[in-house]
Amino acid sequence: MKVAVVGATGLVGSEMLTVLAARNFPVTELIPVASERSKGKEIEFKGKQYKVVTPDEAIALKPDVALFSAGGGTSLEYAPKFAAVGTTVIDNSSAWRMDPSKQLVVPEVNGHVLSAADKIIANPNCSTIQMVVVLKPLHEQYTIKRVVVSTYQSVTGTGVKAVKQLTDERAGIEGEKAYPYQIDLNVIPQIDVFQENGYTKEEMKMIKETNKIMGDDSIRVTATTVRIPVIGGHSESVNIEFTNDFDIDDVRALLVKQPGVVVVDDPAHLKYPMPKDAHGKDEVFVGRIRRDESQPKTLNLWVVADNLRKGAATNAVQIAETLLEKGLL
Known part of the structure; x- marks a missing residue:
């Protein structure tokens, strides 16, 4: 599965990479995403090196799922663009949490609400x-x-x-x-x-x-x-x-x-x-x-x-796991 991590160089983004590896999420291709100033920086994941790309470059690669932890402004601008190319976005910022059209999910509590219609899913506050x-x-x-x-x-x-x-x-x-x-x-x-x-x-x-x-x-x-x-x-x-x-x-x-x-x-x-x-x-x-x-x-x-784990990265990965279990990824 092609997985993008938007904000891969930040504290939560780095933890997302750790959790994806620790939980053996089926990543076949990792796309680390950050701002223009981090473009080209190398990120290690499961013993392999991956170059950081910009959000626009990542969208062109059409990932299956994108885990966002890059702030509300980035999420508001780019989450819909990822969703438009078929990517399922799981966003750690507060940007979409109270949007009535978006699900706010903790899998152990309300994972059952997720459906194929949910292309932008909000990760709650830690x-x-x-x-x-x-x-x-x-x-x-x-x-x-x-x-x-x-x-x-x-x-x-x-x-x-x-x-x-x-x-x-x-x-x-x-x-x-x-x-x-x-x-x-x-x-x-x-x-x-x-x-x-x-x-x-x-x-x-x-x-x-x-x-x-x-x-x-x-x-x-x-x-x-x-x-x-x-x-x-x-x-x-x-x-x-x-x-x-x-x-x-x-x-x-x-x-x-x-x-x-x-x-x-x-x-x-x-x-x-x-x-x-x-x-x-x-x-x-x-x-x-x-x-x-x-x-x-x-x-x-x-x-x-x-x-940084259950309060952010782990919950986001667990949402992705729930989508997989439901056949939605």
């Missing part, structure tokens, strides 16, 4: 993905009324520049800044720009995307998203109010059975999910499973995942 994988079986069993989520998000979610800011600050080196403030030994309660309602764009993504992916606008969601000086994954404190009551052992059993979830919940032995353990993994890790004692029918969870 922090939304890991949360809805956990919410899915709980909503089916107990019916979720409300979710309160606070996130603790890795600098890798911002990109290479942010990782360098953190490492520079830790080493006492003056350098280029991705954030308006120091990130080392600090937390920044702002991810993306502020909206008129006082929420950030990241917070509103989590609210709106959760409803769309879960296929249920009755679920009320409120979010506070925070950047922390960590590399390896995003963590979330999730408080869930249900219509129906639950048994904690039954909740654990449901989560153990949920595809893509690993339960790490043994407080007696200090076992719980952490970003350093999620780093480089494709699963979503959940722990600190306990009843909220301040009100009935309410649960607390701690959810951790590698934002």
Whole structure:
């Protein structure tokens, strides 16, 4: 299969190549795509070297599938052009997520919605993905009324520049800044720009995307998203109010059975999910499973995942795998 990776030289694009190789996706020809300034650069994939091409050159090659991670502007401009030549686009930017004509997909949650008509498919926000994988079986069993989520998000979610800011600050080196403030030994309660309602764009993504992916606008969601000086994954404190009551052992059993979830919940032995353990993994890790004692029918969870893997690259590749399984690629 002819596979294009648009944004192949970036953090998520590089991770997409790693995931394609690790999951043995049937790539017969790789087309690494980046901007004009990266044209001709060589990318290694499974022991072979491939030259980076521009988006227009890639379109002419008519790939079967194109994994996009090159920003919203690039996606808006080029995704329709790829789709026009028959390529199925899986886009990691926010450009198409809330477009009512586009599917927003986490395969373990709503992979069933995919059809032959879907030529541009949106990959959700990293922090939304890991949360809805956990919410899915709980909503089916107990019916979720409300979710309160606070996130603790890795600098890798911002990109290479942010990782360098953190490492520079830790080493006492003056350098280029991705954030308006120091990130080392600090937390920044702002991810993306502020909206008129006082929420950030990241917070509103989590609210709106959760409803769309879960296929249920009755679920009320409120979010506070925070950047922390960590590399390896995003963590979330999730408080869930249900219509129906639950048994904690039954909740654990449901989560153990949920595809893509690993339960790490043994407080007696200090076992719980952490970003350093999620780093480089494709699963979503959940722990600190306990009843909220301040009100009935309410649960607390701690959810951790590698934002470059399940939060971006892995989910995109899993969408492609789902399309293959359905005979749509």
